[in-house]
Amino acid sequence: MGGLREVAAPFVALGPSGVAVRTRLKHLTACDVEVLRQVGAHLGALASRDLKTRCRDGLGHDAGAWAVRKRELTPLSSARWAGAITKASHDQWALARRGARAHLQSLEAGVRTLRHRLSLPVGQKGSKGAPGGYRSRREWHAKARRLHVLETRLARERADWEAGTVHVVRGGKRLARTRHHLTAAGITETQWRERWQAARWFVQADGESGKRFGNETIRITPDGEVSVRLPAPLARLANAPRGRYVLSGRISFAHRGQEWADRVAANRAVAYRIHHDATRGRWYVTASWQKPVTRTIPLAAALAQGVIGVDMNADHLAAWRLNTHGNPVGDPRRFSYDLTGPADHRDAQIRHALTRLLHWATSHGVKAIAVEDLDFTAEKTREKHGGRKRFRHLVSGMPTGRLRARLTSMADQAGITVIAVDPAYTSKWGAQHWQKPLTTSTRRTTRHDAASIVIGRRAQGYPVRRRTAPPRTHQSDGRGHRTLQTGPDTPGREGPRPRIPGPRTRSVPPDTERTRATRTSNTVRDVRSAQEWVQDSLLLTE
Structure with a gap:
């Protein structure tokens, strides 16, 4: 047991800290779809520009730079839209930073493993805790070349990490690479273009406690009416007072609908995101809010x-x-x-x-x-x-x-x-x-x-084994192995086995003769022999 690592104690996992529910935007008119497309494209362009600025600032970004970015975006949208865009850019940069750190750790682990295995003789077997050498000289040579490749990547990633450089693609790197493999993906260039544009749109706003229905930018009333505060350049498209556009369709949340309605009625913060699924041709709205940890x-x-x-x-x-x-x-x-x-x-x-x-x-x-x-x-x-x-x-x-x-x-x-x-x-x-x-x-x-x-x-908190081994003196046929699992506080669990009447050895029981005398043989030979040797009592009366 000396080679086994210590097992950590169990713990109760924390509950969720947030909630997100989604529903479909139905019964949209052609005008509604066109307005959402223009709003998403306009704000998406601003979000791409702001993310580029945030990535260029790197580790030198501070609260002052954040304020400058927000002031530049406010005339082109609004104060609340600018706040949502800058916060989303900062969160995306932080996510990319964590991903770069994980990739850096993976490269370091790979380099350590390669250096260790290359330092061992070819064919040497490894132990349980560490791998051995490579199986052949050919494999050793191939791994030596791969070590140089990983060391080059590691040096590049370390330089980017120290400089605060991250690599982010709005819309997703996988979708961007799909552009070069349309035949394998089974889509046309037009279909890919629709997905790419929809993925880069930006129609999301954080909630504000105390504001009407918990969000001033994207507002959803308890009866399901959805309205959007249009950016300043698109104010001409408004169909409601104060530069708002009200969608013709109504929504309802099937999951956690009552919880969402209670928050909206109490004017508590609820964040919304409107997005388009280009594959299905549908529009969705996602509502999310924070909740105290259970x-x-x-x-x-x-x-x-x-x-x-x-x-x-x-x-x-x-x-x-x-x-x-x-x-x-x-x-x-x-x-x-x-x-x-x-x-x-x-x-x-x-x-x-x-x-x-x-x-x-x-x-x-x-x-x-x-x-x-x-x-x-x-x-x-x-x-x-x-x-x-x-x-x-x-x-x-x-x-x-x-x-x-x-x-x-x-x-x-x-x-x-x-x-x-x-x-x-x-x-x-x-x-x-x-x-x-x-x-x-x-x-x-x-x-x-x-x-x-x-x-x-x-x-x-129980041991893994089915039972704790009894003392060596008790491990015998006289008392038998105690294999039944009982609670640690069960009385009498260590007591002797109950007394069973009869002999305690393998000798013949005392009633064996009576059992043999009354038992009928199962073989034909025994039955015939019994009939030949037993005298019939009726013959004695003649």
């Missing part, structure tokens, strides 16, 4: 009704319900999902799987779900796993961050607590201690099912 309950209170351990895999969630003593109850459950296809499909698959999981937990009255605190940031590098492309693709395809965020938000609404545990050795120890004992002729227990038990027991 106060976490004590770990013991969350585990009062047992726990459901969940093991996340590439194509399903393996779950098993445990009682308060750490014993698995019932049969395991598997909630499958398909992570192929576009991002919207993958997100919907995760959401449906979590919905079924939460419904199952609610039906059994369980108030806690235990999951692994997974982070594959350092596990997806090409240099660490070499030619194991299938494994790298498998790890990269597991949406650990999105699943954890989704589960935390959905569980908070259902009144269920999410407990994060250390993922160390869950699959290995589950297969070692739980897979075989729980496999029966009617139930096939997989390695993932056994891992879910380990996750649940770790959240409850």
Whole structure:
């Protein structure tokens, strides 16, 4: 056990800090669509220009520079539109900065791994904690060339990091690259142009508490009327007082609609974003607001009704319900999902799987779900796993961050607590201690099912093994192995086995002769021999 790392203690995950709901803008007239297009294109051009200025300022940006940018944008839009644009540019720069930091750390990890493996003799096997040398001289030479490439990239990324330079593409780098592969994407240049322009439009505004219906720029009334404050150059398009344009369609939020209506009626801040899906030809509006973080309950209170351990895999969630003593109850459950296809499909698959999981937990009255605190940031590098492309693709395809965020938000609404545990050795120890004992002729227990038990027991504070080994003197056939799991406070759990009447040895019981005398033989030979040797009592009377 000396080579194993210390397992961290479980903790209760924090609840969500914000809410976002989306609905479709229906019954729009041609005039409504044209106004939204002009507003989005005009503000999108201003946002692109402001983002370029923000990226050029780099680390030298301060509150004074922010004020200058806002003053330059105000005559071309409005004070509130200028504030929304500058804040969005700053947030996008900060996001790109965090991405650059993560890429820099990935390059540093790759360079360290390559240098270590190149320093070892060819063919040397690695230990459990560190990789060994490369298998052949040819592979060693190829990795030496790759080391030079990564060192060049690392030097360039470090220079950009120190200078505060970030690389941002409004509309998305993936969509920008699709322009050069239209045939492979299955779209025409006109279709790509529509998507590109729609992705670069900007129609979003932050909320303001105390203002009418929580937002002065994009206003949505409780009955669903949507109105937009037009920028100054487009004020001629207004159809309502004070430079506003009211859309003809009405909206309603099916999800969290009552919560949104309460905030709007109380004039609390609500941010809105209007965007166009060029693929479907639809307009949507997204409402978002902040909420106080739900106060976490004590770990013991969350585990009062047992726990459901969940093991996340590439194509399903393996779950098993445990009682308060750490014993698995019932049969395991598997909630499958398909992570192929576009991002919207993958997100919907995760959401449906979590919905079924939460419904199952609610039906059994369980108030806690235990999951692994997974982070594959350092596990997806090409240099660490070499030619194991299938494994790298498998790890990269597991949406650990999105699943954890989704589960935390959905569980908070259902009144269920999410407990994060250390993922160390869950699959290995589950297969070692739980897979075989729980496999029966009617139930096939997989390695993932056994891992879910380990996750649940770790959240409850129990050891992974099915029982604590008794003293060596008690490990005998005289008393038998105590394999049943009991609570730590159960009286008599260490007591002797109950007294069973009869001999305690393998000798013949005292009533063996009576049993043999009254038993009829099952073979034909025994029956015939018995008939030949037993004398009939009726013959003696003649």
